[in-house]
Amino acid sequence: GAGVSQSPSNKVTEKGKDVELRCDPISGHTALYWYRQSLGQGLEFLIYFQGNSAPDKSGLPSDRFSAERTGGSVSTLTIQRTQQEDSAVYLCASSGTSGPYNEQFFGPGTRLTVL
């Protein structure tokens, strides 16, 4: 079956512009996670969605970052007024159910470059 998909695969933007990154989780998966993979920081958790519940935003690095999940499926991560330090690979993962013991299935990521 189809895995987690993300778009675009690459995004180059100018400092100060807004960007939107999209994630399509595996059909039927209720839990969705966003992570960021950067050279200096490794893999960092950003935000978590479970179904239609309020998201856990505890990992978002600043208020320029926001995310939503429509209909319990597709998710969009928005970064406003991008900065060069936002350059990273943004990974989305989904899991069949929430919980700390479940396997997460990762998408291929969106590589964001802020000039």
Next chain:
Amino acid sequence: AQSVTQLDSQVPVFEEAPVELRCNYSSSVSVYLFWYVQYPNQGLQLLLKYLSGSTLVESINGFEAEFNKSQTSFHLRKPSVHISDTAEYFCAVSGFGSQGNLIFGKGTKLSVKP
């Protein structure tokens, strides 16, 4: 809060040699432990995990990891590596009672040479 330390950023090894990738964690609560692997130009995928029970867990491609609670370690081992094992390996934890967000180490790049 949890943290994960992977002491070796790069591990070069010759084909058919044994390898150990080290992982230590710190946590104020009990944790579940994972190893994820990222092959070149591919996404992250689960290699193996420890939830409970036997402290030694194995993957389908010959890797094994042992949970050592007293040393707070979850080292990954393989007795004989192949060229195809070349990848970046990430150790991760999630805390009991958490929503499943993973705390990752910074990764170890395993490079297997012929």
